[in-house]
Amino acid sequence: MKTRITELFNIRHPIIQGGMHYVGLAPLAAAVSNAGGLGMITALTLGTPEKLAQEIAKTRGMTDQPFGVNLTFLPSFTQPPYEEYIAAIREGGIKVVETAGRSPEAYMPALKAAGIKVIHKCTAVRHALKAERIGCDAVSVDGFECGGHPGEDDVPNMILLPAAARALKIPFVASGGMADGRSLVAALALGADGMNMGTRFLCTQEAPVHQNVKNAIVAASELDTRLVMRPLRNTERVLNNPGVQKLLEIEAAKGASTTIEDIRELVGGIYPKAMVQGDVDAGAWSCGMVAGLIHDIPSVAELIERIMREATDELINGRLRAMVDAGTSA
Numbered sequence: 001m002k003t004r005i006t007e008l009f010n011i012r013h014p015i016i017q018g019g020m021h022y023v024g025l026a027p028l029a030a031a032v033s034n035a036g037g038l039g040m041i042t043a044l045t046l047g048t049p050e051k052l053a054q055e056i057a058k059t060r061g062m063t064d065q066p067f068g069v070n071l072t073f074l075p076s077f078t079q080p081p082y083e084e085y086i087a088a089i090r091e092g093g094i095k096v097v098e099t100a101g102r103s104p105e106a107y108m109p110a111l112k113a114a115g116i117k118v119i120h121k122c123t124a125v126r127h128a129l130k131a132e133r134i135g136c137d138a139v140s141v142d143g144f145e146c147g148g149h150p151g152e153d154d155v156p157n158m159i160l161l162p163a164a165a166r167a168l169k170i171p172f173v174a175s176g177g178m179a180d181g182r183s184l185v186a187a188l189a190l191g192a193d194g195m196n197m198g199t200r201f202l203c204t205q206e207a208p209v210h211q212n213v214k215n216a217i218v219a220a221s222e223l224d225t226r227l228v229m230r231p232l233r234n235t236e237r238v239l240n241n242p243g244v245q246k247l248l249e250i251e252a253a254k255g256a257s258t259t260i261e262d263i264r265e266l267v268g269g270i271y272p273k274a275m276v277q278g279d280v281d282a283g284a285w286s287c288g289m290v291a292g293l294i295h296d297i298p299s300v301a302e303l304i305e306r307i308m309r310e311a312t313d314e315l316i317n318g319r320l321r322a323m324v325d326a327g328t329s330a
Contacts, residue, residue, distance in 0.1 A: 001311070003171070005194035008138060009068075011065070013035075014195065015036070015194060016038045016098075016140070016197070017029065017032040017039050018121070019043075021042055022045050022276065023042065024039075024042030026059040028201060028206050030067065033063045035300050038096065039063070039067040041055050041056065041067070043070060043071045043085050043089070053092055056089075056092035056094060060093075066095065068098055068119075069089050069094050071086070071099055071107075072099070072100040073100070073103070082107060083107075089116070090114040090116070097111055097118050099119070099120045099121070099136075101149070103127075104118065118135070123146075123151025123153065124153050128164055128172065132170050136170065138171045140172065140173050140196045142176050142196075143160045144157075145176040145177035145288060147199045147225070147238075148237060150176065156177075157190070158190070161191055161192055162191050165191020171193040173194040173195050174190070176289075177293075180310055181309065182311075184308075184311045185311050199286075199290050200290060202287075204298060209274075210274070210278035213275055217287060220239060224291060225237050226244050228247050228248065228284050229267065229284075231258040232260060236267075242281045243283035244283065246283075247266040247267070266282075266283035
């Protein structure tokens, strides 16, 4: 399948593995790229630019296919040395960076000077248009369904994607609710040039996280995520658990006066507890509503092959073509 995204990033399939904290490491990124998608290392998980450089080198030893680095500009308790991270990305020969959170405008000159293509994650058309204006090569349009930060507009992809297609000139991928061949075909029909998957890739054999995390997602339904940090206007969609319930009780009691300090122990430092130690009930960790569509833990290669087979053979050349042919012959 050839789309503007496969051509832009020189990949075989229009499938991107989004950046995920404590998940986007060499084993998963390399597996996605080897299977024809675009794998992503999550820079801030590594903790230092030096460790990012080591992870880039490790990934190069595992794949000869293109892969990228996610660099997120979100509010945090300590400001990361972004210029040093960009230097490590440049020196590592990375040619694709996925930015997220706040606008990457201040860092675009350094990224573009290094010949790096930038795809920015956006939760609204107005944000996507700004990304286009500041020189991003593509955007990831994240609907309300997505795990992590869905923004504050609460617009699902059935509306957001065609609105983005109407407004944008640069290519974009759909993110949020993406899990299978049906997701890919729907995204393409709504105007996207591919899809970005996070939670679905979290439930693969190569995802370097504790088995408890994968089991929790497989056991979850589409009703088992919650929105936290809404009073702070930093909304995150997470998998429901006892820690999240405690967090929501604090937010309900304090309302608009909630501060980050009120919930810090339930949102800060949770990823190593959950992803590494397997304490999936500790607090808030990102998960999309797409958990309800995830029922197994395949290898990355099996997953991507299945998605492309469903999309091309079973849907585009099968079910949909049969409908068209039937209508033509009627």
